[in-house]
Structure formats: structure tokens, C-alpha cells
Amino acid sequence: MNKSDLIKALSDRGDMPLKEARAAVEAFFTAMEEAILREDRIEIRGFGSFCVKKYGAYVGRNPKTGERIQVPPKRLPYFKVGKELKERIDS
Incomplete structure (x- = not known):
């Protein structure tokens, strides 16, 4: 599973538009990256x-x-x- 597959799965399971799912996944990974850098x-x-x-x-x-x-x-x-x-x- 890659990032776009994860976005699609979140959109399907969470019953949300693809744009919102993409924003949620991006926010999640950005927060994780910032924590790892700290x-x-x-x-x-x-x-x-x-x-x-x-x-x-x-x-x-x-x-x-x-x-x-x-x-x-x-x-x-x-x-x-x-x-x-x-x-x-x-x-």
C-alpha cells in the first residue's frame, strides 16, 4: 500500500471526499515527520x-x-x- 492507496482507503472507509482524506493523511505524515526530526x-x-x-x-x-x-x-x-x-x- 502506498500513500495514494491509503488516501483512497481513508476516503472510502471514512465516507469523506478524496480532498479531505488527502489533507488528513498529509497532516498525519507531516506531524510524524516533525516529531521524528525533534x-x-x-x-x-x-x-x-x-x-x-x-x-x-x-x-x-x-x-x-x-x-x-x-x-x-x-x-x-x-x-x-x-x-x-x-x-x-x-x-
């Missing part, structure tokens, strides 16, 4: 949680040459599936 944790009960994980610097190797390289620290978004969703998928 490094806030987002928790949607029954679905999962989003957070930013921080990884420290380390020495890696170039797979082609074998040369050692310094990999800088980084921050990446992380999603952890919720217990209820995990159980529904597993059953």
Missing part, C-alpha cells in the same frame, strides 16, 4: 512505535579494497512493531 518518540497503541536510534562512529572496511575507513556517527529512524499487531500477523 527526536520525539511516536507510539501508536496496537500498531507500533517510531523513534530515532543513534549509532556511534566505528572503523569499517571498504569491501572492494579492504581499506579501513572511519564511519561517522549517524541517527536513523526506527520502527518497532506493537505486540497486538505482531500477534495478529503471527496467527
Whole structure:
């Protein structure tokens, strides 16, 4: 499912015009993006949680040459599936 499929589903199930559904989905994703950029944790009960994980610097190797390289620290978004969703998928 992509964003346009999600907008269509919201419009159909929510009995709302496509324009309103698009605005709702855009607002939802914008709010989530802003929270992630602030490094806030987002928790949607029954679905999962989003957070930013921080990884420290380390020495890696170039797979082609074998040369050692310094990999800088980084921050990446992380999603952890919720217990209820995990159980529904597993059953």
C-alpha cells in the first residue's frame, strides 16, 4: 500500500471526499515527520512505535579494497512493531 492507496482507503472507509482524506493523511505524515526530526518518540497503541536510534562512529572496511575507513556517527529512524499487531500477523 502506498500513500495514494491509503488516501483512497481513508476516503472510502471514512465516507469523506478524496480532498479531505488527502489533507488528513498529509497532516498525519507531516506531524510524524516533525516529531521524528525533534527526536520525539511516536507510539501508536496496537500498531507500533517510531523513534530515532543513534549509532556511534566505528572503523569499517571498504569491501572492494579492504581499506579501513572511519564511519561517522549517524541517527536513523526506527520502527518497532506493537505486540497486538505482531500477534495478529503471527496467527
